Amino acid sequence: MSALLRTEGVAKAFTLHLQGGTRIPVLGGVDLVVNPGECVALWGPSGAGKSTLMRCLYGNYGAGAGRILLRHRGEEIDLVTADPRTVIEARRETIGYVSQFLRVIPRVATRDIVAEPMIARGMVKAEALARATALLTRLNLPDRLHGLPPATFSGGEQQRVNLARGFAPGYPVLLLDEPTASLDAGNRAVVVEMIREAKAAGTAIVGIFHDAEVREAVADRLFDVIPHQDAA
Amino acid sequence: MTRPMLEARGLTLHFGAIPALVDVAIDVAEGEVVAIVGESGSGKTTLLRVLSGLMPPDAGTVRWLGEDVHAMGEAARRRLLRTDWGFVHQNPRDGLRLNVSAGGNVGERLMAVGARHYGNIRGEALSWLAKVEIDATRIDDLPRTFSGGMQQRLQIARTLVTHPKLVFMDEPTGGLDVSVQARLLDLIRSLSRELGLSVLIVTHDIAAARLLADRILVMRRGRVVEQGLTDRVLDDPQHPYTQLLVSSVLAA
Numbered sequence: 281m282s283a284l285l286r287t288e289g290v291a292k293a294f295t296l297h298l299q300g301g302t303r304i305p306v307l308g309g310v311d312l313v314v315n316p317g318e319c320v321a322l323w324g325p326s327g328a329g330k331s332t333l334m335r336c337l338y339g340n341y342g343a344g345a346g347r348i349l350l351r352h353r354g355e356e357i358d359l360v361t362a363d364p365r366t367v368i369e370a371r372r373e374t375i376g377y378v379s380q381f382l383r384v385i386p387r388v389a390t391r392d393i394v395a396e397p398m399i400a401r402g403m404v405k406a407e408a409l410a411r412a413t414a415l416l417t418r419l420n421l422p423d424r425l426h427g428l429p430p431a432t433f434s435g436g437e438q439q440r441v442n443l444a445r446g447f448a449p450g451y452p453v454l455l456l457d458e459p460t461a462s463l464d465a466g467n468r469a470v471v472v473e474m475i476r477e478a479k480a481a482g483t484a485i486v487g488i489f490h491d492a493e494v495r496e497a498v499a500d501r502l503f504d505v506i507p508h509q510d511a512a
Numbered sequence: 513m514t515r516p517m518l519e520a521r522g523l524t525l526h527f528g529a530i531p532a533l534v535d536v537a538i539d540v541a542e543g544e545v546v547a548i549v550g551e552s553g554s555g556k557t558t559l560l561r562v563l564s565g566l567m568p569p570d571a572g573t574v575r576w577l578g579e580d581v582h583a584m585g586e587a588a589r590r591r592l593l594r595t596d597w598g599f600v601h602q603n604p605r606d607g608l609r610l611n612v613s614a615g616g617n618v619g620e621r622l623m624a625v626g627a628r629h630y631g632n633i634r635g636e637a638l639s640w641l642a643k644v645e646i647d648a649t650r651i652d653d654l655p656r657t658f659s660g661g662m663q664q665r666l667q668i669a670r671t672l673v674t675h676p677k678l679v680f681m682d683e684p685t686g687g688l689d690v691s692v693q694a695r696l697l698d699l700i701r702s703l704s705r706e707l708g709l710s711v712l713i714v715t716h717d718i719a720a721a722r723l724l725a726d727r728i729l730v731m732r733r734g735r736v737v738e739q740g741l742t743d744r745v746l747d748d749p750q751h752p753y754t755q756l757l758v759s760s761v762l763a764a
């Protein structure tokens with residue numbers, strides 16, 4: 281079985297030029313392999329670098345060393361060195377990221393925010409809007425909110441918009457950063473179900489799940505993210 | 513990967529002893545939105561003027577679809593600015609004719625590329641006023657009776673009516689109220705996606721760059737100090753100046 285996402289010796293440090301060039305090492309020697317249909321939960325204490333690793337996997341942070349290999353259009357591309365246009369193409373087609381917080385776009389309706397990545401992949405607009413509506417409904421977001429921009433929504437509502445947007449296109453690789461953090465039990469169960477369905481469809485998932493119940497329900501294994509000072 | 517439409521290499525320009533551009537390279541591919549950010553005086557606007565052929569560099573080349581922009585004749589360059597390119601100025605008064613009606617401002621660009629049928633021109637003008645959310649009843653009014661935000665939307669309609677491939681934008685939201693800015697940014701964002709436009713936008717507004725741009729270039733004192741994927745440059749800035757720029761933005 282060939283991995284959809286794997287890393288080789290990934291390291292990440294931040295240099296704070298405004299604080300006299302202080303260098304903060306966060307990750308070192310990360311070797312992660314994620315296969316199709318598998319959900320790997322990042323594991324480690326707060327501050328160990330789980331979110332930093334997630335952001336590196338999405339190309340949002342630039343890893344300082346190592347390789348992040350994503351299977352995209354049948355070939356492995358290295359997100360550490362890939363041209364920005366290739367990263368944008370990979371994000372459109374291959375890898376999705378559900379962050380903890382929704383970045384609200386002024387004036388754009390919830391339904392359109394969810395439909396946008398599907399339209400970008402070439403889906404007909406009406407079909408994308410129908411799928412957006414179905415997913416929002418499944419996540420118990422009331423109908424009357426679908427036409428409104430989510431700026432005024434509660435944290436839990438915004439998180440569900442984010443989840444719908446991330447799950448809708450059916451990316452082969454999905455990164456989930458605390459996807460159930462502000463959800464009630466009913467919605468947590470819906471998300472667990474969606475993750476299981478995505479796995480059954482062959483999606484490779486990397487997640488940070490602080491909720492033990494959710495983690496046990498979806499994760500196939502844990503991947504230890506070790507705080508840098510403890511690393512060899 | 514598509515070949516860049518606009519390609520500039522080694523652009524250098526001095527104003528007396530002051531370096532305005534130092535060995536700047538940039539390219540823009542089809543359908544791509546690229547933002548140039550930096551403080552006032554960093555050379556952003558000068559770069560835009562050199563790229564769009566309005567000002568020659570001391571050294572370096574600008575190529576549009578392979579053709580050297582500064583080597584082509586004045587007439588060819590003007591034709592380019594009327595057809596393949598559009599230019600949205602910071603001050604709408606620089607891009608509009610204030611003594612010509614709103615509809616006339618839009619129609620005039622069409623006539624410049626050969627449209628002659630009055631009914632079609634008026635129809636097209638009306639459809640563009642609708643796209644930029646200007647009420648059809650204002651078509652015969654002079655732009656000077658419009659608010660700043662409306663004037664800027666009219667300038668965008670006038671620029672896009674001829675379906676340019678690349679639009680240069682110089683601080684298009686500068687000088688507008690914040691609420692008006694959001695509306696304009698959303699308009700630029702949706703139109704550029706809908707029409708598959710390439711956009712090269714100069715702005716000092718980091719949030720606008722994040723909203724609109726695929727890629728970003730950070731300029732300081734005439735040099736590109738950092739460039740790349742917009743969210744990576746803004747969330748994981750490497751250069752001291754970019755770190756300062758990003759950390760200076762107030763979170764709303």
